Amino acid sequence: MICIPIRRKTYKSALETFIMAQKKADVIEVWFDEIKDLTDENLSKLFKTKKVPVLYKYQDGKNFERIIQFKPEFIDFDLNSSKTLINKARKISPKSKIIVSNHDFDKTPETKDLLKVLKQMHQKGADICKIATYANKISDSIRMLSLLSQQNSSTIMICMGKEGRITRTTGHLFGNYLMYASLTPRDRTAEGQLTVDQLTEILNDY
Template structure:
C-alpha cells in the first residue's frame, strides 16, 4: 500500500511543514521514494551542477530531478555533462523543441526515468514525446550506455522521415544504434558550436550525421 514515488518541487520541500507531510506519506509505503524537482520554464539554470549538489546534500535519500528549457540545441550539453559527471539515481533533461534529443539521450547517460504522454494532446510539458514514439520509433527500452548515435542536422527537422527509416533498419538488423532528429537553428556559428560540443564529448557516442538545409554549406 502507499505510493512508490512522490515528485515534489524542491523549493517547496524546504518548508518544514511540507517535509513533515512528505515523510508521513513515504512512511506509509515500504517502497516509497522521493523525487525532488527543479524546473526552469524559460531558460537554463545559472549553475546546474551546484543546484544538483544542493539538492543531494540537503536530502541525500531523494532522487534529484533537474529540468530546464533549452532555447537552442546547444543548451542541452549542460544536462548531458551533469549526467556524465555524476552517478547514482538522478534525472536531467531539457524541455522544448530544442531539448527534444535530451529526453532520449538522457537514458543512454543513466538518467533514472523520463516522462512521456499517452498521446500528443495529453503532453504535460513542451517537447514531450508520446509513449509510442519512445517505445517504437526510438526503441527506448533497448537504449544502453553502448548505444551508438546518428542523426540528421537540419532546421526545421520535425518533418524528416530519416529517423523513422534509419531506426526501422537498425531494429531490423538488431543494431544497437539510434538515429535522431537534430534541430540546429541559426547559421554557421551555431552549427559550428554544435559540432565542437559533440566532438568534445566522445562519450555521447555520436558516430555520424546527415546534413541538410540550412547547414549543407556550413558542413563543408
C-alpha cells in the same frame, strides 16, 4: 524506464487513461491533486487496477493524506517542499522512492547553478533528483546530458522545448532514471514531450 504522466480533471477520465497507459508504460505519473471528484473509494478502485508502479506528483497537497496510505512506489516533491513533509511521507510509506524536482520554464541555468540545485535536492533527502529546464539552444541540452553523465546517484535531467528533444530521446544513454512520454499528443504535460509511441520507436532503433 518510460513514465507516462496522467493529468485529468475527473476520476472517470483519469481511470480510463490509467488503464490504457499501463499497456505502454513502465511507470505511471498521476496528477492526483487535479482530479476534482477524487474520493477514498475512487482511489481504492484506481490502485486496485494498478499493474505498474505509480508515481504521485505532489502539488497542493489536498489529497496527500489519502494517497500516501496507498503506498505509491514514487512520490515527486518540488524542491520548495519542506523537509518535514518529505520526512512525513517516508514515515508513512517507507518503501516509496522520493523524487525531488525543480523546473525552470524559461532557461537552462549555468552548470554551477545546476550543481547547487542537485546539492539542495540531496539535502532534502531525495532518492532521485529531477531537473527540467528550458533549452533555448542545443548547447543547453548538451550541457544537461554532460552533467547527467557525471552523476553517481539516480537522476533525471530533461530539457523542454524543441532544442531539448535530444535529452528526451538519448537521456537513457547518459543515465536518466526515467524518460517521460505522453500517451497521446493532446496529453503532453511539457513542451517538447514525445508521445510514448514516438519515443518507443526511437528507442527501438538504438
